[in-house]
Amino acid sequence: MSQHNTGHEHASGESHGSLKSYVIGFIFSIVLTIIPLVIVMNGLLNKTQTVITIMIMAVLQLIVQLFFFMHIREGEKPRWNVMTLIVGIIIVLTIVGGSIWIMSFNSTVQ
Amino acid sequence: MAHATAEHSHAHEAHESHESLKVLGFWIFIVTDILIFGTLFACYAVLHTHTNGGPGAKELFEMPGVIAETFILLTSSFTSGLAVLAMHKGKVKQLIAWLAVTAVLGAAFIGMELTEFVKLVEEGHKISSNAFLSAFYTLVGTHGLHVSIGLVWMIGLMIQLSRRGVTEVTTRKVTNLSLYWHFLDVIWIFVFTVVYLMGVM
Amino acid sequence: MWENIKDFASTFFVTGDPLIYGADVSIALTSIAIVFVLTYFKKWTWLWREWITTVDHKRIGIMYLIASLLMLFRGGVDALLMRTQLALPNMKFLQADHYNAVFTTHGTIMILFMAMPMMFALFNLVVPLQLGARDVAYPFLNSLSFWLFLMGAMLFNLSFVIGGSPDAGWLSYPPLSELSHSPGVGENFYIWGIQISGIGSLATGINFLVTILKMRAPGMKMMKMPLFSWSVLSSSIIIIFAFPILTVTLALLFLDRFLGAHFFTMDLGGNPMMYVNLIWMWGHPEVYIVVLPAFGIFSEVVATFSKKKIFGYNSMVFSMMLISIVSFFTWAHHFFTMGASANVNVFFAISTMVIGIPTGVKIFNWLFTMFRGRITITQPMLWTLGFIPCFAVGGATGVMLAVAPADYQYHNSYFLIAHFHQVLIGGVVFGYLAGIYYWWPKVFGFKLNDRLGKWAFWLWNIGFYVCFMPQYALGFMGMTRRLYTYGSDTGWDLGWAPLNLISTVGAFLMGLGFIFQVWQISYSIRKGERDLTGDPWGGRTLEWSIPSPAPMYNFAVEPQVTTDDAWWKVKEDRAKGIKPAPVKYEPIHMPKNSAIPFVMSVCWFIAGFGFVFDWMWMAIPGLIGVAICLLARSFSYDTDYYIPVDEIERTEAALRGRTV
DSSP: OOOOOOOOOGGGGGGOOOHHHHHHHHHHHHHHHHHHHHHHEEEEEESHHHHHHHHHHHHHHHHHHEEEEEEEESSSSSHHHHHHHHHHHHHHHHHHHHHHHHHHHHHHHH | HHHHHHHOSSSHHHHHHHHHHHHHHHHHHHHHHHHHHHHHHHHHHTTTOOTTTTTOHHHHOOOOHHHHHHHHHHHHHHHHHHHHHHHHOOOOHHHHHHHHHHHHHHHHHHHHHHHHHHHHHTOOOOOOTTTTHHHHHHHHHHHHHHHHHEEEEEEEEHHHHHHOOOOOHHHHHHHHHHHHHHHHHHHHHHHIIIIIIHOOO | OOOHHHHHHHBBBOOOHHHHHHHHHHHHHHHHHHHHHHTTTTHHHIIIIIIIIIOOOHHHHHHHHHHHHHHHHHHHHHHHHHHHHHHSTOOOOOOOHHHHHHHHHHIIIIIIIIHHHHHHHHHHHHHHHHTEEEEESOOHHHHHHHHHHHHHHHHHHHTTTTTOOSSTTTTTTTTTTTTTTOSSSSSHHHHHHHHHHHHHHHHHHHHOOOHHHHOTTTOOOOOSSHHHHHHHHHHHHHHHHHHHHHHHHHHHHHHHHHHHSSSSOTTTTHHHHHHHHHHHHHHHHHHHHHHHHHHHHHHHHHHHHHHOOOOHHHHHHHHHHHHHHHHHGGGGGGGGOOOOOOOOHHHHHHHHHHHHHHHHHHHHHHHHHHTOOOOOOOHHHHHHHHHHHHHHHHHHHHHHHHHHHHHHTTTTTTHHHHHHHHHHIIIIHHHHHHHHHHHHHHHSSBOHHHHHHHHHHHHHHHHHHHHHHHHHHHTTTOOBBBBBHHHHHHHOSSSHHHHHHHHHHHHHHHHHHHHHHHHHHHHHHHOOOOSSSSSOOOOSSGGGOSSSSTTTTSSSSSSOHHHHHHHHHHHHHHTTTOOOOOOOOOEEEEEEOOHHHHHHHHHHHHHHHHHHTHHHHHHHHHHHHHHHHHHHHHHHHOOOOEEOOHHHHHHHHHHHHHHH
């Protein structure tokens, strides 16, 4: 746990992103939506490549929203919200991945 | 943190830290909601091929509507951010106006989604048709339900803002609402990618 | 008209069994008695002002405790009914259907409506005091959590007399729980009862996580926090990540039953095994949710009564956090026999064995804490000493079950039943009872009688082994769980009768132990040894630094913490003659009472009841009521107040005057 410096910040004193950062974030998210759309609708890549590319785009989109819109870098330390989010995402990956793995017996049995 | 509270434990400060406490709690709530969607995604991932011989994603989904929905929701996420920006400048009217724009976009999204669902049901593709459709309607519908609840919340908050202006409490509420709205946008991106794009691929 | 009403009533109310008529009568009599007593002593406003609308964590904790003890009684009666039916071959005590309902409600009640609230009782009663905090992070939400739990529990218990109990096992596996196999309303009661109380549990998890992260007394760094609070932290983390999965799983089962969806059905692409997969993703972490706080309690009790710092504090913290994460990676060991690939079984067998390691570390830490300590055998210590061997055996049989190929033999046999009762009674129940005995004087201001307590302990402890050791053997002999009768004429008696009879005797010994505890509580309320010091055991942590019971604001002045075992340090300083800094009171910020949590939970109950019977005219108004309550809360800004300094001075003078 990092030591907190004594100067106390007021909530209003922090930066909450400027118009510029919101606009940049918005442009990023539009672009990151159009790219997978173009790839899928025109069938530019084969199946595995498409899945990987569009999942990467979705994850980048998540990161854009977190940094440009949800201001995940701000707030007082230690950043419990970020830690919870990371554990949450690990558990989600476990649920989705684990279910697919465990239930894959179904495709061989049936 | 501990030092800060020890040194300035007077009323105002205590109250302010209480509001930031509620933002942290709301973050954690959002994480639990991510798990709700994660579980629904797991179901969809396992069951999306279980069409029982019926039409699958490729045959059913009509992309133009979905693409429009996606851009509407993306834009509403941006406008809710602009609302927060206006709030930090202390401009109540601008804040309410951006929230109103966000709400209208959200309502448009819900309207389009409902139209899509009604059309599918009229064609005979119901939640009870097969496991794939059960998983589809539940995943997408849960997101829609969240957006609808967000709309009610947003309207309630606009009334409170017009009465009370920007205070510590309303600032916290708008902050939470905008976090919620961005979160719903992120969920939709994954719905869009996993359900629709991978479906029609 | 009259015929219609009679027709409706005969399906609406459960009929045909003398046991249930008996229950009807006793429920009616108890309700009348409660209403009469409250009216006669003019206690209705007191009940409303001091309890129903309270947001004080100490009061909420007491209400959780009472509710959980009532549920322990109901679950215990269910257990004794089952053991009576199985005592001898070919018993005609319970019908097969009734037996199914009884084992279902026994399991569900014991885990969700007994263990969970008893755990939340201890969270509420202890954690803020241990942290030096004045309340939890969100007192309003805390009250809401309690009422949601209670309404969910009431809804579930109502199924006993109205509509019919669920009877598809405590986890309601489909397809048995689907409409095709359980057309009655019992499964709906199961789903909604758990769903409503589950929302409350999730909120409690968030509440205590934030309380522990943000509300600690100044100077109490994370690594100076008492171990019980650490255990609550690890348990809350699991709640936060596991309960959403349960919510979704039950919601999907409900969609199957309500809208005819096909998640877990046998036809149209549904897959029942997906339910089993999902429910255990919650169900396995749930086991650790309830057992980790017990570990925390043992850590406090062992340190206090050995007059030593806990051995290996860091390893205790590390192992608890490790358990809370690894518990999410072991769920498939509950269905090794499902037919998943060998790789799946290997992975989950190994992860299950791995989670035994941190648990073993903790056992050694407790033993080393006692080693060369000045041990006093009090009631909390007795339960702790009873726990250690019991849990060690339970853990060992758990590792046996983790061996996937061997599990094909043990699966769903009485070996499994004996194993999980050993960890849940030996670990969780013994742990919570140790905690209740330990913190009872802090909560109520008097100790529980020692003599009666020792009777209760020995009856429970001996009864436990007599009841469950034979069940291991029965499992090896081929007796499967959920078997409602056996006998040589049906080919279902392979020499099981003697062991079953012994097991039943053990169950009744534990029942007797519970009666002793009821006696002990009622005796001690009148004649128990009063605690005037606030520190009856020579405690080490902050909850013992304030009077018992604690004043409503807990700490008149925020304690300043410099070390772990903060109160012990203060006492050492005092012994050395170091004077504490003079106290200066400041107004204390407190939340106001609110009726919204109660009203909202009643609305949930109404909505739930409507959904159970598919009565939309009832369910929809219920949900609208919930929405109105949420908006009413959002629009109310006058939610807190300050206790002025002179009132604090008066209260403290009265309390300290009495205590010193």
